[in-house]
Amino acid sequence: EVQLVGSGGGLVQPGRSLRLSCAASGLIFRSYWMSWVRQAPGKGLEWVANISPDGSEEYYVDSVKGRFTISRDNAENSLYLQMNSLRVEDTAVFYCVARSSSRHYWGQGTLVTVSS
Amino acid sequence: DVVLTQSPLSLPVTLGQPASISCMSSQSLVHSDGNTYVNWFLQRPGQSPRRLIYKVSNRESGVPDRFSGSGSATYFTLKVNRVEPEDLGVYYCMQGTHWPWTFGQGTRVEVK
Numbered sequence: 001e002v003q004l005v006g007s008g009g010g011l012v013q014p015g016r017s018l019r020l021s022c023a024a025s026g027l028i029f030r031s032y033w034m035s036w037v038r039q040a041p042g043k044g045l046e047w048v049a050n051i052s053p054d055g056s057e058e059y060y061v062d063s064v065k066g067r068f069t070i071s072r073d074n075a076e077n078s079l080y081l082q083m084n085s086l087r088v089e090d091t092a093v094f095y096c097v098a099r100s101s102s103r104h105y106w107g108q109g110t111l112v113t114v115s116s
Numbered sequence: 117d118v119v120l121t122q123s124p125l126s127l128p129v130t131l132g133q134p135a136s137i138s139c140m141s142s143q144s145l146v147h148s149d150g151n152t153y154v155n156w157f158l159q160r161p162g163q164s165p166r167r168l169i170y171k172v173s174n175r176e177s178g179v180p181d182r183f184s185g186s187g188s189a190t191y192f193t194l195k196v197n198r199v200e201p202e203d204l205g206v207y208y209c210m211q212g213t214h215w216p217w218t219f220g221q222g223t224r225v226e227v228k
Contacts, residue, residue, distance in 0.1 A: 037165075045157075045165065045208055047217040061216040095164055104155075104167035104176065 002026040004096050004107030011113045012086055022079040022096030022107055030054075030074040033099045036081050038092035039109075048094070049081065064090075086114045118142055120209050122220035128228035129199045137223045139209035141190040146213070153212035156185055156194045159222075160205040169194065199225070 008020040020036070036048040049070040050059040058070055069082040079096050093109040119142040129135045145152050156169040167176050169185035172192060182197040196203055204227065209220040 044222050045159075045210070045219040047210075047219070059215055102170065102174070102177070104170070106164040106166065109164055 002098070002105045004098060004105055006094065006096050006107045006110035009094065009110035009112045011115065013116050014086060014088055014114055016086055017082070017084045018086060018112060020081040020083065020094055020096075020110060020112070024077045024079065024096075024098060027098060027105065029072075029077040029098075031100070034070075034072055034079045035097040035099060036070060036079075037095045037097055037106075038090075039095070040089075040092045043092075046092075051079070083112070086112075088114050090114050117216055118145070118211050118214050118218050120211060120218055120220035122207075122209060122223050125221060125223055127223055127225045129225055130228050131201060132198050135196045135199050135203075135225060137194045137207055137209075137225075139187075139192045139194070139220050141192075141211060143214070144189045145192075145211050146189060152188065154185070154187065154192050155210045155212060156183075157208045157210060157219075158203070158205050159208065160202075163205075165208065 003025045005023045012018050031053055035050045038046050038048050048061055048064055051070045051072055055072050067085045071080045091114045093111050095109045096107040098105040121140045123138050145154055152172050154172045155167055157165040157167050159165040168179050168183050172187055173185045184195050186193050204225055206222045206224050208222050
């Protein structure tokens with residue numbers, strides 16, 4: 001069974017930093033593109049960032065470019081999202097997603113609340 | 117960015133009856149590799165989204181065959197032959213052709 005377990009969320013003040021983690025099991029992690037997708041409370045979905053299986057390619061939505069960094073450790077089967085200069089509008093549930101050509105797996109989500 | 121417009125945004129259904137959701141794109145979703153990367157997701161209340169359909173019409177493993185996707189270029193449709201209780205929730209179309217990938221606003225499917 002594939003499991004993607006997110007952690008690291010919480011309450012943080014505007015301008016501060018937070019690092020999200022996603023621990024993967026039940027799949028060949030190093031073969032999958034990995035992504036972060038977020039959902040503001042009561043709102044729709046926004047695709048935030050992608051990273052290639054070997055970590056050589058990264059893609060970001062404009063609203064987080066320069067502030068967020070996606071990374072992975074294939075030896076530890078883990079995905080990360082370093083979030084700096086957080087804004088109130090970054091408040092959301094963050095999902096990690098594992099993608100292949102024919103399969104999608106989503107984690108349970110971790111809540112990030114940015115508030116003073 | 118590509119804008120996806122879903123309709124309707126709210127869909128009251130009768131269990132056992134069919135349902136259909138449309139998704140219109142602001143530009144063609146045909147990729148330079150010839151594929152059209154349109155996905156459909158269902159998010160049940162309190163759960164993570166689950167992909168149902170990929171590349172317009174391919175069902176994800178384990179998705180019942182009452183779900184079907186169709187369309188081309190800028191207009192896409194998700195159909196459910198007979199709505200079951202576990203089909204209730206919010207449906208999203210999503211394009212993976214042009215970065216940044218984007219979602220439609222969501223269509224809430226609930227019992228009439």
